[in-house]
Amino acid sequence: MAQARIGNRTLSVSIATAALIATAVAGAQTSVGRGARDPIRATVIVGSEGKGMFVGAGIPDGNRPIFAAQNGAVPAGIEPLPHDIFTTTDFYKDRDLWSDARYYRCNSAVGLEQIWGAYEVPLIGDDPPRSAAWGFCDRDYPREEIVSPYGFKTAKAHYAALLAETKAKGGPTAYTQATLPDWNGRYRRQREKTASWFNGAILQIPTYLTLLTPEYQKRFVQQMYHYSGSNAAQWPGSYCWPEGFMRRLAQYGGGEVSFVMTPDLILDLRNAAKTLITQIHIGREFDESGAVPRLGPDVAQWFGETIGFWDGEALITWTSNIQGWISHGGFEFSNKLQSIEIYTPRKNANGVFVGIKHEIVLYDDEAFVEPVRIVHNLDKQRDLNEGDPFVIMECVPQSFPVDGHTTPMSPGQVVEYRVPDIYGRPWAQIWERYHEEGMERPREQTGRFGL
């Protein structure tokens, strides 16, 4: 049973047991650090009225509208809170309500992100934001399907265990260019809304918050407020700011993946507003003398630095030295974020390679209360030298923040521009300057020397 907290009640959501068991059996774990069964598919979660799909609200392409009530109405059987994220005057003061799904009108993170029409039909109603739609309060995605099943506290321990396991079998496997698994090619990531919890559409926000530390809960709710209450999204890509590490795993980032394989370096190439490149250095070791493990100088990198090894057909990697950032609609992460990623081949019934399974375990003890896992499937589409070439994305700014709102500008137009502090949560700087007047934001304490 999956459970969602609605006020003092805990609602249960049934999961199609047969499908869950089938999934579990298919993924029997034989390793200490990989191969756990895949997280259950959201499509096997069924709400009380028999509908599957995601929490909502939203109207995804090719689907019927997903909302429980709209335009000021309240779903039957739900008692709304006196005020919620659409009507609050200060979301910081509402911390006691953050863990109640009704505070968000049972919308998912993506439900809130799109409620003014970010990429779907708006469901904000005739008297925005008061008239915003409701999602389904009786649906949620199980938290236990999100957290890591492996029990390691750190990426270092996880990687070490996998490496030790591989060495015990005589590995790591050494390949030449001739014997290397031929994963060269272009892949399409399965990225429908229900494909992963990280796509933000299948879990209630209170469930999301249980994954985060108090500071990062505050940041997440701040982001949610500015999608819903103030309609002031600040997506990094809209300003050609860096896209950041997690963007490669987001629903609308990194959908097409190219792999370029050599024995000592593997490139994982993706695109969002900018090109997202992961360089996997086979057989190297991190310098662990600094704040976080790294390969190069003590400078955090937007996509981190990655080492890896082969265990037979499994490619196992560790990424560290990542610049803290945000992927819009998702959590913020710190410079402590590290990932263990396992790429394994997917084959059809005839043993023919058809794609790659990409399992990602994320460690960040500043942002997460425990490690979390994302599993993606990549389907091989074509060879590297087939079809349109991979595009190197150079983002050219065309939108600027005007009075705190992302605004496309035309050549010749004049805009007052406040230089953002890129390494100081620039999205939040805009929110706090333009859209939080009168709110009592927790302040940093003044330090020595009056600073």
Added chain:
Amino acid sequence: MKRRVLSAALGAAVSACLVQGAAAHHSFAMYDVGKTYVMTGIVTRVDPNPNHLQIFFAPLNEARDQVLKDDAGEPIVWAVEMDGAAISARHGISVNGFPRGTIISVGLHPLRNGFAGGGRGKSGLFKCPADTPPAPGKHCDSVPGSTSHGEGVLPQPTENAPARPKS
């Protein structure tokens, strides 16, 4: 005399360009290399830009016990630009190495337009021991236990930095 000043300025400009990175992504002509300030302050942030790392700092008063503030009571923050983040990190200049609150001394050639910023040029950069400011009127290179980051010493200032730069 005039020729000597021009020559020195040209030499400083060339040095600045050489030091500030063969892969410089902007001209350095915005800096007035005929002027040199030497400043001691508290780091507010390091911007690890891959092209030119910047240290933002709030200058300390002559007594070295408070940062300078504007009319609104907010700290005045200067920026000093130098080599890219990777080269700087090899000299120990990084986000981790210079956290908020670090006390530094550096020389800089100020922006011609009077804003609160400058290029480090060939100046040395010194970090005081934690929570140990220099004596009044002194800089970090005078504090036992201070560390030097990159080549150079603190230069002779041509004048004092303005107490109220343009903003």
